[in-house]
Amino acid sequence: MTTVAVKPATMAQALTRALRDAMADDPAVHVMGEDVGALGGVFRVTDGLAAEFGEDRCTDTPLAEAGILGTAVGMAMYGLRPVVEMQFDAFAYPAFEQVVSHVAKMRNRTRGKMPLPLTIRVPYGGGIGGVEHHSDSSEAYYMATPGLHVVTPATVADAYGLLRASIASDDPVVFLEPKRLYWSKDTWNPEEPAPVEPIGRAVVRRSGRSATLITYGPSLAVCMEAAEAARAEGWDLEVVDLRSLVPFDDETACASVRRTGRAVVVHESGSFGGPGGEIAARVTERCFHHLEAPVLRVAGFDVPYPPPMLERHHLPGVDRILDAVGRLQWEAES
Amino acid sequence: MTTVAVKPATMAQALTRALRDAMADDPAVHVMGEDVGALGGVFRVTDGLAAEFGEDRCTDTPLAEAGILGTAVGMAMYGLRPVVEMQFDAFAYPAFEQVVSHVAKMRNRTRGKMPLPLTIRVPYGGGIGGVEHHSDSSEAYYMATPGLHVVTPATVADAYGLLRASIASDDPVVFLEPKRLYWSKDTWNPEEPAPVEPIGRAVVRRSGRSATLITYGPSLAVCMEAAEAARAEGWDLEVVDLRSLVPFDDETACASVRRTGRAVVVHESGSFGGPGGEIAARVTERCFHHLEAPVLRVAGFDVPYPPPMLERHHLPGVDRILDAVGRLQWEAES
């Protein structure tokens, strides 16, 4: 009964498949955005959808993000399930008013009468050598906006499962796709994708007893690598992949930290006012007496995302993570 | 040599005076926004400026926030110091792309050649019975955007001093004005306003030794009240007014927490992904071994800002603050 992996698939392919299957299952699902039609999107995630489902189901819109999201809101009001593609993180900002003042609030404003089942796909983060405005980690903005779900996959299988779950959700979901993982591959069988779990569950990707790395999306792979490297230092690290920032799975994160007594939050987004502050604060609130050291954060610097040639110095890498682990006051233990 | 208080002034009056003095001192200072001219702004903060300095210095713009901020950027490029008024917090969102992609980044993009000395005044927060979209606490968005200063006064004197400092800053400042304090009064002498201090310094508003309340803007008065009320419970609370969220004055906040060993962060903004997470996390990182209890947060609920008749249940009040103080594990001490 175990899934047979036919051949490796990329995360981009898994996302395409999720869109395709969602569109095939439910005629209310409409994909829209800049260049999503004939071109298949600049990352080719919508490849083939216009050909299979027609231009009315997968629509090249005019170049105006507030207009894209605003019309998607109207479409959702009429019972459709729009899946909007924002071309890059920073190009979602023109739609920010629609996100905050309408998308996030419509259900609440209307006492539940007018839910907005729409998904906003946002390729995010750096590591692909993009020029300015092409590598922002914008999750902090969405996390601070009640009414949104904020979901981000770190694996090929999750890309499929979480996108299906997001499209199926009756609430608006900001679905953050780690750009640098688009071409990451994994053995995954598109014919037997894993069951679609509800969003809001974190997962322990690696068990360990020395300390917990709490992370998500683009930083998971780096954390896994760091955990491997840490063995040389005698540390056995646990790695938690949050998968969804809203809702936040306190249970999984805190259970891990209670076991290990130490934690580092790792993400690419800037540190100040970024997701890590929330995560560190809530874990500390809940696990204070289990903590041997303060929860530390390893994050991007608090600077505008750097130009391609400097991004390696900005992105949290294995060394920076291990340095932080090293600062978790091990002397207190010995 | 002490300042003689002539008569009580409101925060709105102090802000008006700050604008007036800045305009009189520097012809480069231009005020612009919706209804800032003849009307003097919906909160009357720009009252009299168009009459005194002419419509070219205090300009009623078309109704388009991205256009207002975008043209202000161009004006700053040409050597002016625009002070932009956003009518309400939620109506600044249309300008979000300009804020994030240009205002915050221009200096950095141009290696310092093109700084943008502009101030964005944003009336923020609730407590004035406003209908939806008129009471957002949007500071989390700006805090998470490197390149911006984020400043917010809690007293009449600071309203003057911090606004003068913001306008004088060679960097862009998001100046958050707590709406519900516009009509708060204090003895303050407009003819001898306190010296303009650089932004970035927190201040201890009340000394105490049991625990620290860390707060800013609209919540300061509530915290002061809570500190008074706490005496009945035997708690002697210290209150720190941050005054600027960026830069963040770690020194003052941490010195206080090291003294008291306990802290509660209080703000009106939502808790999840809000400023309190950052503040709690960074204080914990720096003061872990001085802490008797986790840093707690008392904040607005993680819901869209409620309608006027329900806002009192949403806003952090004295009771909610004292409840949190009560949860600071006092038994550990005794």
Place this chain on the structure above:
Amino acid sequence: MTVMEQRGAYRPTPPPAWQPRTDPAPLLPDAEPYRVLGTKAAGQLDPELLRTLYARLVSGRRYNTQATALTKQGRLAVYPSSTGQEACEVAAALALEERDWLFPSYRDTLAVVARGVDPVEALTLLRGDWHTGYDPYEHRVAPLSTPLATQLPHAVGLAHAARLKGDDVVALAMVGDGGTSEGDFHEALNFAAVWQAPVVFLVQNNGFAISVPLAKQTAAPSLAHKAVGYGMPGRLVDGNDAAAVHEVLSDAVRRAREGGGPTLVEAVTYRVEAHTNADDATRYRGDAEVETWRRHDPVELLERELTERGLLDEERVSAAREAAEAMAADLRARMNQDAELDPMDLFAHVYAEPTPQLREQRDLLRAELAAEAETASGASEGGHR
């Protein structure tokens, strides 16, 4: 290779054909706002329609004065009156079929009521017990939109979705002169034109955006002239002439329904009251201008037409007034009752299922309320509650 040699191979062809895809001429609005009342054409109008409009205008005016009165009594937090603009408000509602959708701006509670929404529900937002007080699906009225112009793309999307589903539904979206300056206005009109969505945009040009007069808002010949830049027709109409507004909107709705695409209608009107009860209009305009417009009152214009043509007798007038008074009395009575509020509603509709985080906060508030209730009912035992 030299130029001369090259030129042997160079075969100049005519430039690629330039064809404007839309003929601009029919898109341009007339030079003057379209008027019917007081003109010969008024003779052609359906008397029943005029009488209906009249009754609605009388009731609409009464609604405006009643709502304003409620602010003075503290029963409404704020009211942006549409006094003087009733012709637009009423005609917008009447131009639509039941299956159509209305997308009102924050000033348009009258249009919402004219469409059938309960007045108390329409005023919920301004009373402050909740945001949108009505079920948008009941009368197909979108929530009143406070962030200006943001409702316009919603209308386009809904109309587009309806067409995709094969329903002949039209959306009519309302916006002010100030709102036309917002980027969302531009994006909405462009999407509508590209998609040929069945949507009608009604701009009520009432001369002001709070204190900012039209001349500081735009330099265009008229707001209706913006239409040509999107490839849709622009229509200019006297916004105080209920018959004219109704006709122009009905034409546009018909055109949209028949697949002819969107229309931009500018109704020239005037905000005779202050922006809201909280505003002080004397700061930015003189009485003379207001007076001119008071003498071009939509209710009186129609009343005069009907009277002159013998279509209005005292009975009808009294009936209209009595109906308006009854509506007002009912509104007054119901608004004078305190709204019933459950603080726990704060958490009820944020998500389909509250997140674990919200459940925690809900429990906190519940405990607080229980403690409050206990303190209130029990003897006062001191302490900070």
Place this chain on the structure above:
Amino acid sequence: MTVMEQRGAYRPTPPPAWQPRTDPAPLLPDAEPYRVLGTKAAGQLDPELLRTLYARLVSGRRYNTQATALTKQGRLAVYPSSTGQEACEVAAALALEERDWLFPSYRDTLAVVARGVDPVEALTLLRGDWHTGYDPYEHRVAPLSTPLATQLPHAVGLAHAARLKGDDVVALAMVGDGGTSEGDFHEALNFAAVWQAPVVFLVQNNGFAISVPLAKQTAAPSLAHKAVGYGMPGRLVDGNDAAAVHEVLSDAVRRAREGGGPTLVEAVTYRVEAHTNADDATRYRGDAEVETWRRHDPVELLERELTERGLLDEERVSAAREAAEAMAADLRARMNQDAELDPMDLFAHVYAEPTPQLREQRDLLRAELAAEAETASGASEGGHR
């Protein structure tokens, strides 16, 4: 009081006067794009101007092919070529005086270079060693704007500020056909018209926004028709006719400088290459269309005109080509050198003074770099660095 009684007091007056504030007729663009080359009017053109344009076009074309070649060699991360659009790029730069300002879009590095900015500095963004590679004040060129249309309000604000200061400076802002759909386009044009700011908007309509053809971008008769909705003139010009573009832009710049306010110019051209080197244009368009446009090449059009009128001899052609080759060789050589980078620059320009938070992070990076350097220079001692 009855209606009849009331009517005694009712003094109907004519409706408040309606005056369009701008006559729309002169704002409307011509039906066909304006052309000069190949027409009789070309005879009136200044030969020196034509020769200058020619030399610049030849050099511009060479710049485009060289930059594209650099992407293949991995020396540029990405390059959005303006091949086929050189007439617009060059004319935009030449229409301005030294004291004027240029606001380029991301595709316009050629216009930036034509304005005098060092090509290596102009390409810094695309090479990836920093963002804006040049000092905007040196040649009065704003940073290349990647977020589409966001530079347009900047141009308006700068032009407005200059006028307020009494300087007769004009700003010329460039944007693509796709960019006209953004709200920022709308807001910028509206502010410009209301303020009568000395700014010229040049839309290069090159037929596509990445893969999206114009027909999915707008339903307007032309993009120039958008001007009337703001109350400014719209001009339509053949974007491959360098003389025509130069003339139309120069007229608009003069008009702006003389206080006549803004102009919207649509230059009809074509993006003959893919969107960038990373794009695959075969996914969304056929060769035939591209071919038609290749035969309406801006360099060839001008070359032909000059040649036919005997204004171009082999010497001039060679000189132009040699200058272009020299520019390309220099560019190649300098781009083949590795950029010098200091990672500490990450923190240098975020604020005038780094915040305490940034100072901490700077120290962290400095320590990391020191440790890296130590590891690199010393014997490998194991460990995770």
